[in-house]
Amino acid sequence: MSVDQTVAEPAEAPVSPAERSRTRRITTILAIATALLLLMWWKTESGDFTFLLQPTSSDTDEISVSTDGKRLVMYCTIIAIVGLVLFAAKLARRGALFGALMALVGVAFIVGFCAWAYSGQDTPSPLPMTNPLEGTVQYATPLVLGALCGAMCERAGVINVGIEAQFLAGAFFASVSASLAYSAWMGLVGGIGAGIAIGALLALFAIRYLVNQVVLGVVLVVFATGITGFLLDQIPSDQVELLNSPPILATWEIPGLSELPVVGAALFAQNWLVYIMYLSVPVAWFLLFQTRWGLRVRAVGEHPTAADTVGIKVRGRRWQAVLVGGIFAGLGGAFYTVGSTGAFDKDVSAGTGFIALAALIMGRWHPVGAALAALFFGFVSQLQTQLQILAKLPTELLAMTPYLATIIVVAGFVGRAIPPAADGEPYVKS
Structure with a gap:
């Protein structure tokens, strides 16, 4: 058988x-x-x-x-x-x-x-x-810094749609500070101060008064656009050199690295703000993922009630994260004046704060992922600028390329990105 x-x-x-x-x-x-x-x-x-x-x-x-x-x-x-x-x-x-x-x-x-x-x-x-690498780094520097600001804020549970406002304020006050002191480094201090100030407004209304954070971010952008434009118009024509003619950060060629073929001059012969951007990515990663402070920030962004139960002050941690994020955004705004063009002009950031927010989502709220996404957008932007001189494609179509490429990558390859669980949810202590 x-x-x-x-x-x-x-x-x-x-x-x-x-x-x-x-x-x-x-x-x-x-x-x-x-x-x-x-x-x-x-x-x-x-x-x-x-x-x-x-x-x-x-x-x-x-x-x-x-x-x-x-x-x-x-x-x-x-x-x-x-x-x-x-x-x-x-x-x-x-x-x-x-x-x-x-x-x-x-x-x-x-x-x-x-x-x-x-x-x-x-x-x-x-x-x-x-070689598009040099232009890529230039385009991506403020985007990376803005995305790091967003990572700090949203990991703590505060949606920051107002990165563009921090860029504008940072650019304006960096220009004024650098012009008055005739020091590009003082411009960075002014930019950081402005970025923190806008961040404080975001934290005050979002955390203290529980205002809808998306609406608040849009209002802050409108406010910053209006106030910087108004203050620029108040500068007398005979005082422009005193108040809006800042020196630009010097370029430093790193010995040895700047002489490398292909990437040397593109990556290691830049101004100081670009090198600050290089350092900011590992610093933000270390703060969020390798320190007790970062663990508590992420805790209040995921489970604020549980964090409060074990003695973590939710509102205090959120305030801290938003203000630290303001440092990065202020530096990103300063790039548009003391880091590149010099004088401030109206809407100098041209909406790149919203692109930084998109890079943050594309990078899944992680500092390294957000930085890579910002570099991708910078690369495509530089590429479309180079291709415009050939006149082989309509200029309008080429101008759409960076945004279209970002949408394709986010929708096609990144897919559904899940934010921190308590992102955008105000916390009321019971």
Whole structure:
């Protein structure tokens, strides 16, 4: 008598609707990217595509790479096709392999797009593509600092839509302080003071008077836009040099690092505020995740009632986090005057405070993730600025590119981002 010892195969875990939706989104984006690369490969003319690896501001010898543009687009198309096949075959849908594959396809799409854009130039001397790293850092510096401000605030449970207000106030008072003292470093002090002051207004009305935090942030932006514009108009024409002609922070080339090929001059021959931005990311991470203070800040942002039960002063910690965030935002605002252009002008930040808030969400409320998201936006912004001179695409379409790319990454790859549990919820002690 035989006994059937066949063991049933374990059933596969059911796929959730959210996972199916994510898979459809990513598949659609990869398919569109592949189709666009195929179209660009068909439209690209054979000819050299030159890429200058050294930034234009570098004093070192020029380093360039030239290759056939059509062949380069073909290679990028092959990478996109392989990525689409691997994802569709369920071979790279999770973990580090998925992240590496998406990054590779993204880089391939950008390189292929640039090769198509720079090919077929009807000029005696075709324009080469310059290294975008230097411009990326310049664009991203205030965005990174603003995103760090948002991380501090929202990890404590306070939504900060008013980063733009802190940028404007920081830029104005940095310019005035630096002009009066004729010191760019005093401009940083003025910018920090203004960022903290706007943060104090946010904390006062959001934490003390329980005002709706989203509405409050919008009101603060309107207030800062109006007050800085009004104060600028009050500066007499004969006093502009005294009150609105600040010195700019000096550029420092880090010995050894600034001489590295490709990245040296772009990353390590910058002004001091850029280096402060470099240091701010690990400092913010350390404060939030490696200190007792940061643990308590995150506790009041996740479970304020439980934090209060064990003796943590919820309102006090939220005040502290918002004021510390004001330091980062004030520095970000100072970049628009003493860090780049010098004199303050109305709406000098041009809405970048809201982009910093988007970078924060894209980075999932983590200082490092938010900084990487801000760098991504800075890179795409620099790229669209370079491509405008070619006139191959409408200027209006290119101006949309950074925002469109951010939406695609957030909606297609990041997916649903879950904020701290008590974010935006006022706490009333029972």
